[in-house]
Amino acid sequence: MTLHFTITGSPLPNIPWEDRPAGCTDVVWRSARNPVIPRDLIPRSNSIFNSAVVPFGAGFAGVFRVDHKTRDMILHRGKSDDAIHWELDPDPIEFACNDPEICKYEHRYDPRVCWLEDRYYITWCNGYHGPTIGIGYTYDFETFHFLENAFLPYNRNGVLFPRKLHGKYAMLSRPSDTGHTAFGDIFYSESPDMIHWGRHRFVMKPAYGWQSTKVGAGPIPIETSEGWLLIYHGVLTSCNGYVYSFGAALLDLDEPWKVLYRTAPYLLSPQMPYEQIGDVPNVAFPCAALVDPPTDRIAIYYGGADTVTCLAFAYVSEIIDFTRSNSL
Numbered sequence: 001m002t003l004h005f006t007i008t009g010s011p012l013p014n015i016p017w018e019d020r021p022a023g024c025t026d027v028v029w030r031s032a033r034n035p036v037i038p039r040d041l042i043p044r045s046n047s048i049f050n051s052a053v054v055p056f057g058a059g060f061a062g063v064f065r066v067d068h069k070t071r072d073m074i075l076h077r078g079k080s081d082d083a084i085h086w087e088l089d090p091d092p093i094e095f096a097c098n099d100p101e102i103c104k105y106e107h108r109y110d111p112r113v114c115w116l117e118d119r120y121y122i123t124w125c126n127g128y129h130g131p132t133i134g135i136g137y138t139y140d141f142e143t144f145h146f147l148e149n150a151f152l153p154y155n156r157n158g159v160l161f162p163r164k165l166h167g168k169y170a171m172l173s174r175p176s177d178t179g180h181t182a183f184g185d186i187f188y189s190e191s192p193d194m195i196h197w198g199r200h201r202f203v204m205k206p207a208y209g210w211q212s213t214k215v216g217a218g219p220i221p222i223e224t225s226e227g228w229l230l231i232y233h234g235v236l237t238s239c240n241g242y243v244y245s246f247g248a249a250l251l252d253l254d255e256p257w258k259v260l261y262r263t264a265p266y267l268l269s270p271q272m273p274y275e276q277i278g279d280v281p282n283v284a285f286p287c288a289a290l291v292d293p294p295t296d297r298i299a300i301y302y303g304g305a306d307t308v309t310c311l312a313f314a315y316v317s318e319i320i321d322f323t324r325s326n327s328l
């Protein structure tokens with residue numbers, strides 16, 4: 001296949017994949033095997049959703065949001081040979097932590113995992129007197145280390161860039177509130193050491209329709225010659241509550257706070273029963289993507305109705321073309 005642009009990253013020939021179904025004209029299509037992770041995969045799980053997977057060794061590993069039957073929101077590790085059938089550790093991840101002040105946590109949820117330099121960094125929504133962005137790392141998905149909270153409360157959807165920019169680590173996040181935040185813009189921040197974050201820049205705010213209430217970064221941004229491809233969620237406030245869909249934006253490669261294009265229509269909205277019915281109805285919430293640059297294939301992992309984990313497929317080139325030609 002000859003692409004008219006380049007995608008940065010190593011080949012991933014064993015990416016999970018299903019061809020676009022006959023007759024489907026959507027840019028993003030769902031796995032016929034959805035939900036790929038059921039809510040009851042492990043004995044203590046009430047639900048498993050909004051989770052992050054990465055290539056690891058000959059297979060895949062991930063950090064999963066598991067809401068226990070106590071309704072605590074906790075992170076668990078998982079492994080898979082094919083990125084579809086997952087084995088989750090029944091016990092939560094324990095993060096090694098040096099400072100007792102921040103070692104205790106109120107909750108951990110909505111993880112993202114980012115391979116950066118020499119390790120897998122994990123960012124998640126961490127309860128420390130309200131939600132903020134916790135940062136940890138692992139080399140092996142066996143031992144996990146907690147670094148720091150990146151920001152003051154209240155913040156959600158902390159998503160690292162997969163390489164340094166201007167010699168600094170870079171992250172998107174979404175300042176929020178203690179509750180079910182009825183607003184939300186995406187910001188960009190930089191750090192020399194993963195601990196201290198600053199040089200904050202505004203990236204984007206809600207627009208209309210499916211993204212009229214709030215927006216938040218989804219999977220780790222994908223580097224292409226056309227810009228950073230950011231898949232993000234947007235929220236509509238309907239007469240019956242929030243509706244979470246997702247779309248895409250292209251951000252400037254050097255100055256990612258500059259939005260080049262951004263989809264006016266969504267790429268995927270909650271339309272299947274496993275997205276519409278669950279603990280929180282009408283939620284499609286992407287937290288990870290696997291990409292195979294040589295074939296242009298992308299597999300997007302998203303939570304369905306705050307209950308299960310789902311998978312959707314697309315071609316990166318088609319998302320980019322669609323984003324450009326259907327931009328706000």
Ligand code: BMA
Nearest residue numbers: 050110180280283285303306
């Ligand atoms: C957000 C987060 C997500 C969740 C969504 C819908 O505020 O809590 O984890 O998927 O609400 O409930």
